[in-house]
Amino acid sequence: MSSVKVMLVVSLFIPAVRPGSDLFKLKCLPAVGILAQTTVIRCFFKNTTDIQILGVYLTKAEQKEPFFSQVGLERSGDPRFSLENLAVGPSLQIYDTMFSDEGKYQYRVITDSGAKEIQFSISVTAKYKDLITSTWPEYVIDGGPASLYCNATGGYPEGFIHWFDHSGTNWTINSELTKVPKNISGVKSVALSSKLTFKSINLGLAPFRCIIFNSKYVQDGENTLKIASAISSNVTFCAKASERV
Ligand SMILES: *[C@@H]1O[C@H](CO)[C@@H](O)[C@H](O)[C@H]1NC(C)=O
Ligand SMILES: *[C@@H]1O[C@H](CO)[C@@H](O)[C@H](O)[C@H]1NC(C)=O
Numbered sequence: 643m644s645s646v647k648v649m650l651v652v653s654l655f656i657p658a659v660r661p662g663s664d665l666f667k668l669k670c671l672p673a674v675g676i677l678a679q680t681t682v683i684r685c686f687f688k689n690t691t692d693i694q695i696l697g698v699y700l701t702k703a704e705q706k707e708p709f710f711s712q713v714g715l716e717r718s719g720d721p722r723f724s725l726e727n728l729a730v731g732p733s734l735q736i737y738d739t740m741f742s743d744e745g746k747y748q749y750r751v752i753t754d755s756g757a758k759e760i761q762f763s764i765s766v767t768a769k770y771k772d773l774i775t776s777t778w779p780e781y782v783i784d785g786g787p788a789s790l791y792c793n794a795t796g797g798y799p800e801g802f803i804h805w806f807d808h809s810g811t812n813w814t815i816n817s818e819l820t821k822v823p824k825n826i827s828g829v830k831s832v833a834l835s836s837k838l839t840f841k842s843i844n845l846g847l848a849p850f851r852c853i854i855f856n857s858k859y860v861q862d863g864e865n866t867l868k869i870a871s872a873i874s875s876n877v878t879f880c881a882k883a884s885e886r887v
Contacts, residue, residue, distance in 0.1 A: 651716065655718070666688065666755060666756075667687065667688040667689055667731070668685065668686075668751055668758035669686055669760070670749060670760055670762040671685075671762070673765075675736060675739035675764055675765070675767070676766070676769060677741065677766055677767065677768035678739065678768075679738075680735060681735070681736040681739045681766075682726055683736070683762060683764065684787040685732045685733045685760075686731040686732075687731060687732075690755065693754065693755050695728055695731075695732055695752070695753050697711065697712060697714065697751075698725065698749065698751050699711045699752075700748075700749050701748045702745060702748075703746035709747075710723035711751075711809050714717055722737045723736055733752045733856045733857070734749075740766070742828065744766045745764065747761065748761055749762060766798075767799065767858075768796055768829075768830070769796065769865065770794040770820050770856065770863060771795070771796045772794060772854070773794045773864070773866075774793045775790070775791060775792050775793075775852065775867045775868075776793075777791070777867065777870070779872075781870050782843060782845065782869050782870065783872045784843065784844070784846075784857075785842050785843070785844070786843065786872075787839075788839075788843040789837050790805070790838040790839075790840075790850055790852075790867055791836070791837055792805070792865060793833070794833070795834075796836050797834070797856060798831045800821050800823075800832035801832075801834060801855050801856045801857055802819070802834075802850055803817070803834055803853070803854050804852070804853045805838050805852055806850065806851045806853070807850055808849055809847070811847070813838055814879065815837050816839065817839075819835070821833070836852060838850070848867070849869070850869070852864065852865050
């Protein structure tokens, strides 16, 4: 008697599921993670409101075994991965993002309305930090030659450095950017050094500021250059003395 009931329920249930599974869609947005921070991969269902997630399987492209999976409350695989807010959708979260997380993924979501599979990609960036400025010569003479340096490390992919004087005039066009790619045991970065050269510097334009942008032109930091001026009577005397020689 009871087995007949079950059969009936199941046979009613299956035809009800099929059309739903064709109608609803799964979408995931491409994610850009920041090295060592938490990355969220936004995924959501379209054309449905009432849906329950039963399990998810995340597989790296070109691999067979899931990298991370969760069925019910049981998780397995990389412990840095988790479902962000199961009640809202199948969004994923990566704690302590690494460069090795970059790449294409196959994401399979099992719901009470059927299963869906989707591909998405993750790229990882690192923030520029440790902005260091310097001048050549160390003591700059007003009207004399000078080079201003602004260096930054730790960022990836390669970013940009722009220069401005105290009034906001853009001097970037006169600067030269040097990029040095690094890869220290899988941690990628591109060290940047920008050199702004003056044949004859006007110290009235100081202080100069350098601004560092990441590869997507989002500001990562800025620094104001302290220019040590050599306008002391001593230096003036030396300059005059050398003129006479
Ligand atoms: C900035 O980088 C340049 C080029 O690599 C180097 O000559 C200069 O000494 C660096 N400045 C500082 C303060 O590290
Ligand atoms: C400053 O100049 C650089 C190089 O010419 C340019 O790419 C950048 O957009 C300028 N920035 C601003 C804020 O005008």
